[in-house]
Amino acid sequence: MAHQIFKGIPVSSGIAIGKTYFLHRGTHTSTLRMDIEQSHAPQEVQRLQTAFTAALHDLEKIREKIPGELKEQTAIIDSHIMLLKDRKFQTAARNYVNERFINAEWALEKSVTDIEKAFSKIEDEYIRERIQDVRLVADRVKSQLYGTPTDIKSLTQRMILLASDLSPADTIELQLDKIMAFATVSGGKTPHAEIIARSLQIPAIVGIEGLSDIQDGQFVILDGFNGRMIVDPSEEELEHYTQLKYQFQEYQSQVNRNCYLPAETFDGYKINVSANIELFEEVAAVIDNGGEGIGLYRTEYSFLNRDDLPDEEELYEEYRDLSSIIYPQKVVIRTLDLGADKIATQFGPVREANPALGMRAIRFCRKHPKLFKTQLRAILRASVLGNVSIMFPMISGLQELFEVKEIYFEVRQELKSQGVSFNPVMPMGIMIELPSAVLIADMLAREVDFFSIGTNDLIQYSLGIDRTNKHVSYLYQPLHPAILRSIKSVVDAGHEAGIEVSLCGEVAADPYCIPILMGMQIDSISLNPQAIPGIKRIIRQATMDECKELLKKVLESDDVKTSNKLVKEMIFTNFPEELMFYTSLIEE
Amino acid sequence: MENIVDEQCFEVSISLDSEFGLHARPAAILAKEAQNYASDIKMVFNGSEVDAKSILDILTLAVPHGGHLVIRATGDDAQEAVKRIKKLINGRFEGNT
Numbered sequence: 001m002a003h004q005i006f007k008g009i010p011v012s013s014g015i016a017i018g019k020t021y022f023l024h025r026g027t028h029t030s031t032l033r034m035d036i037e038q039s040h041a042p043q044e045v046q047r048l049q050t051a052f053t054a055a056l057h058d059l060e061k062i063r064e065k066i067p068g069e070l071k072e073q074t075a076i077i078d079s080h081i082m083l084l085k086d087r088k089f090q091t092a093a094r095n096y097v098n099e100r101f102i103n104a105e106w107a108l109e110k111s112v113t114d115i116e117k118a119f120s121k122i123e124d125e126y127i128r129e130r131i132q133d134v135r136l137v138a139d140r141v142k143s144q145l146y147g148t149p150t151d152i153k154s155l156t157q158r159m160i161l162l163a164s165d166l167s168p169a170d171t172i173e174l175q176l177d178k179i180m181a182f183a184t185v186s187g188g189k190t191p192h193a194e195i196i197a198r199s200l201q202i203p204a205i206v207g208i209e210g211l212s213d214i215q216d217g218q219f220v221i222l223d224g225f226n227g228r229m230i231v232d233p234s235e236e237e238l239e240h241y242t243q244l245k246y247q248f249q250e251y252q253s254q255v256n257r258n259c260y261l262p263a264e265t266f267d268g269y270k271i272n273v274s275a276n277i278e279l280f281e282e283v284a285a286v287i288d289n290g291g292e293g294i295g296l297y298r299t300e301y302s303f304l305n306r307d308d309l310p311d312e313e314e315l316y317e318e319y320r321d322l323s324s325i326i327y328p329q330k331v332v333i334r335t336l337d338l339g340a341d342k343i344a345t346q347f348g349p350v351r352e353a354n355p356a357l358g359m360r361a362i363r364f365c366r367k368h369p370k371l372f373k374t375q376l377r378a379i380l381r382a383s384v385l386g387n388v389s390i391m392f393p394m395i396s397g398l399q400e401l402f403e404v405k406e407i408y409f410e411v412r413q414e415l416k417s418q419g420v421s422f423n424p425v426m427p428m429g430i431m432i433e434l435p436s437a438v439l440i441a442d443m444l445a446r447e448v449d450f451f452s453i454g455t456n457d458l459i460q461y462s463l464g465i466d467r468t469n470k471h472v473s474y475l476y477q478p479l480h481p482a483i484l485r486s487i488k489s490v491v492d493a494g495h496e497a498g499i500e501v502s503l504c505g506e507v508a509a510d511p512y513c514i515p516i517l518m519g520m521q522i523d524s525i526s527l528n529p530q531a532i533p534g535i536k537r538i539i540r541q542a543t544m545d546e547c548k549e550l551l552k553k554v555l556e557s558d559d560v561k562t563s564n565k566l567v568k569e570m571i572f573t574n575f576p577e578e579l580m581f582y583t584s585l586i587e588e
Numbered sequence: 589m590e591n592i593v594d595e596q597c598f599e600v601s602i603s604l605d606s607e608f609g610l611h612a613r614p615a616a617i618l619a620k621e622a623q624n625y626a627s628d629i630k631m632v633f634n635g636s637e638v639d640a641k642s643i644l645d646i647l648t649l650a651v652p653h654g655g656h657l658v659i660r661a662t663g664d665d666a667q668e669a670v671k672r673i674k675k676l677i678n679g680r681f682e683g684n685t
Binding site for chain 2: 075115127
């Protein structure tokens with residue numbers, strides 16, 4: 001493939017330069033060379049053998065179906081069958097695997113090229129053209145090979161992994177140390193790949209169309225800052241990105257060295273910087289990156305990709321382990337925030353015209369009290385150390401909150417009467433992610449111990465857009481005056497009522513948005529663990545006065561463009577380095 | 589014209605009367621026939637010797653119409669093999685698929 005640039009959504013920073021490998025390739029494309037471990041040669045030979053056998057089997061089945069009157073047809077198929085069975089052909093390919101330690105596809109390619117060379121010397125044009133039959137047969141074998149891709153475990157060099165989507169199962173099977181970056185076609189519907197990429201600190205891009213057109217073994221640059229993948233880069237591009245890669249590594253090590261310092265401004269304003277995680281395994285990343293506890297533990301993972309539901313014991317153990325490993329830091333456990341379309345089949349198929357506005361999150365839990373109570377019991381039981389808080393997602397109004405609290409207190413009562421211990425003063429909070437909750441934040445604040453503003457959904461619900469829809473994603477503007485006013489009014493209402501307000505959306509990890517949130521005097525932010533060191537560093541370099549001044553200007557501005565410009569200027573003046581190494585939700 | 593090279597080796601020389609020379613279909617038929625025998629079977633044309641059990645080898649020989657070739661078989665069933673292959677070539681590969 002000649003020089004080409006693919007664009008997608010950057011989800012994990014960094015630069016990777018290397019060869020591609022497409023996971024579970026379903027489409028037929030050409031192949032490039034990949035080197036395999038010597039010890040994996042027998043497996044690769046077996047792949048080749050299996051592919052030959054399967055292709056032969058297919059042809060024989062086709063041959064059986066040809067009616068007698070089409071004798072000429074069988075002659076061609078017969079010669080193809082003979083080609084497939086040809087010892088020379090198979091041996092040549094096998095030898096390439098065994099002697100050169102290359103992948104089966106490339107070995108096959110090489111042996112076809114050799115045959116082509118031999119045929120090109122033939123003077124008889126008719127026979128010379130039989131090479132086409134050899135090609136056709138090789139293609140059949142090749143498409144069989146795609147059904148059983150080279151075991152990624154056998155690759156010697158680290159690859160840039162391309163995939164339609166990465167399921168949790170894929171990421172479990174993959175030898176992650178063999179992967180230097182990810183790029184996927186699907187647009188972040190499952191954040192799993194992103195989380196894995198971020199916790200491994202490897203660059204990743206999602207939502208790139210046409211990935212399957214890229215050959216395996218193609219040399220590319222993956223730019224996780226800007227969501228660009230450059231196929232067959234020029235000398236200049238290679239030089240530029242190689243330099244950027246080293247600069248970033250240098251910057252990262254510098255930032256990471258200081259990640260344990262508190263996030264305190266020059267003028268003494270302190271902000272708590274905690275982590276959003278959804279897998280227990282990510283706790284290590286929280287600790288490594290100087291996270292001050294877990295501001296959002298997403299509990300969906302234990303309910304996904306299974307046919308049954310987790311029982312109380314399983315959930316209790318998960319939450320208890322989490323609480324003890326992060327102790328004395330705090331962990332905020334959010335109750336199930338899933339749509340009915342995502343959860344185990346025993347609830348029957350749920351088809352909703354509009355799942356985002358349907359039976360999900362707290363509504364789903366209320367409809368299935370048994371499931372909800374199981375989770376509440378598990379969280380309460382895991383709260384004994386005193387560092388666990390509970391949080392309810394997607395609260396739309398006061399009545400709903402009362403009903404949820406009623407169930408919650410019922411469960412507490414049950415535990416009490418059964419003599420099971422829990423923390424009776426466990427903080428209870430809600431996510432503010434619906435415009436209705438923003439408008440009645442003052443009423444809600446009287447009923448809970450803390451707020452957490454979920455800006456990812458708040459922006460989508462407020463502006464009426466699905467950010468994964470590429471036709472309207474341009475409207476996803478964190479600095480839209482309506483969004484800024486919403487966040488500010490929630491912070492003010494919370495503080496008025498004397499409760500803590502935290503923010504756990506992606507804007508918390510956006511260097512451009514941080515000064516604005518600081519200006520609003522947000523108490524804490526919660527973000528992906530890998531972004532913590534950089535964000536803490538910005539906070540440490542800022543002064544509260546600057547942030548308040550910036551906020552004042554931005555709140556007065558009536559258009560997003562001006563706001564974006566103001567914010568950029570401020571960042572550019574104060575933290576020029578951050579501009580280079582961070583992806584921002586703010587438009588150019 | 590059959591030659592007994594030794595007890596286990598038989599040879600036959602034959603000229604090809606196929607319309608297009610030894611192209612894909614006859615090559616396939618020939619290789620398939622050769623594969624029915626345990627003997628090692630070679631085909632010689634124009635100084636090149638190839639494996640008669642390999643369709644690719646036969647094709648690369650590119651024996652033209654009227655081309656003169658030698659079939660040489662070595663093994664227990666060598667005699668039977670050369671006889672059958674000769675018959676196949678002389679019969680212009682008819683009656684076989």
